[in-house]
Amino acid sequence: EVQLVESGGGLVKPGGSLRLSCAASGFTFSNAWMSWVRQAPGKGLEWVGRIKSKTDGGTTDYAAPVKGRFTISRDDSKNTLYLQMNSLKTEDTAVYYCTTVGSGSYSFFDYWGQGTLVTVSS
Amino acid sequence: SYVLTQPPSVSVAPGKTARITCGGNNIGSKSVHWYQQKPGQAPVLVIYYDSDRPSGIPERFSGSNSGNTATLTISRVEAGDEADYYCQVWDSSSDQGVFGGGTKLTVL
Numbered sequence: 001e002v003q004l005v006e007s008g009g010g011l012v013k014p015g016g017s018l019r020l021s022c023a024a025s026g027f028t029f030s031n032a033w034m035s036w037v038r039q040a041p042g043k044g045l046e047w048v049g050r051i052k053s054k055t056d057g058g059t060t061d062y063a064a065p066v067k068g069r070f071t072i073s074r075d076d077s078k079n080t081l082y083l084q085m086n087s088l089k090t091e092d093t094a095v096y097y098c099t100t101v102g103s104g105s106y107s108f109f110d111y112w113g114q115g116t117l118v119t120v121s122s
Numbered sequence: 123s124y125v126l127t128q129p130p131s132v133s134v135a136p137g138k139t140a141r142i143t144c145g146g147n148n149i150g151s152k153s154v155h156w157y158q159q160k161p162g163q164a165p166v167l168v169i170y171y172d173s174d175r176p177s178g179i180p181e182r183f184s185g186s187n188s189g190n191t192a193t194l195t196i197s198r199v200e201a202g203d204e205a206d207y208y209c210q211v212w213d214s215s216s217d218q219g220v221f222g223g224g225t226k227l228t229v230l
Contacts, residue, residue: 035219037165037219037221044206044208044221044222044223044224045157045159045165045208045210045221045224046221047210047218047219047220047221050219061217061218063218063219064123064218097164097165102167102170104171105153105171105212106212107153107155107211107212107219108153108155108167108170108171108210108212109155109157109165109167109210109219110167110170110176111167112164112165112166113164114164115164
């Protein structure tokens with residue numbers, strides 16, 4: 001059974017930093033492309049970014065609002081995905097979900113974690 | 123950037139058919155995926171590649187995609203189908219994931 005468990009959320013001041021983690025199990029993590037999706041309180045889903053498997057280059061892509069501030073990385077030895085968030089803004093307040101990216105066209109998100117809440121406030 | 127447009131809300135009586143649309147420029151040339159999100163829960167993939175169902179998703183859920191509109195159809199709607207539904211595509215021109223704004227399905 002695929003399991004994704006996010007952690008690391010909390011309250012941070014504007015301009016601060018936070019690192020989220022996503023512990024994965026139930027599948028071959030090293031072969032998987034992974035993504036982060038967020039949801040502001042009472043709002044819709046917003047794609048944050050993705051990381052390819054190392055076999056496929058391990059490269060990353062980011063949504064425009066977070067590019068240059070957020071960094072996605074992975075530790076295949078620990079089956080863990082990370083999201084380093086710097087220069088946080090109040091508009092980054094959201095539940096952050098870790099997802100697997102469906103193989104094939106790598107265009108959809110087939111498994112989701114339960115999410116971790118990040119609150120950016122002074 | 124690519125934009126997906128969904129109606130904010132759709133209402134349907136139990137046992138009837140609900141249709142939720144997702145509009146986008148020439149969306150028929152893209153693969154559309156749909157997610158169901160119930161209150162307080164993470165989203166669940168219900169349709170991928172326009173019309174494929176993941177294992178465990180009832181056959182009552184189906185999808186289509188043509189021209190400028192993709193549609194999620196839920197037949198024989200049940201109270202448990204009440205949720206927010208989001209369409210999603212991958213914009214390969216910018217290498218970005220794109221979600222629609224979401225549609226709240228209310229079962230009357």
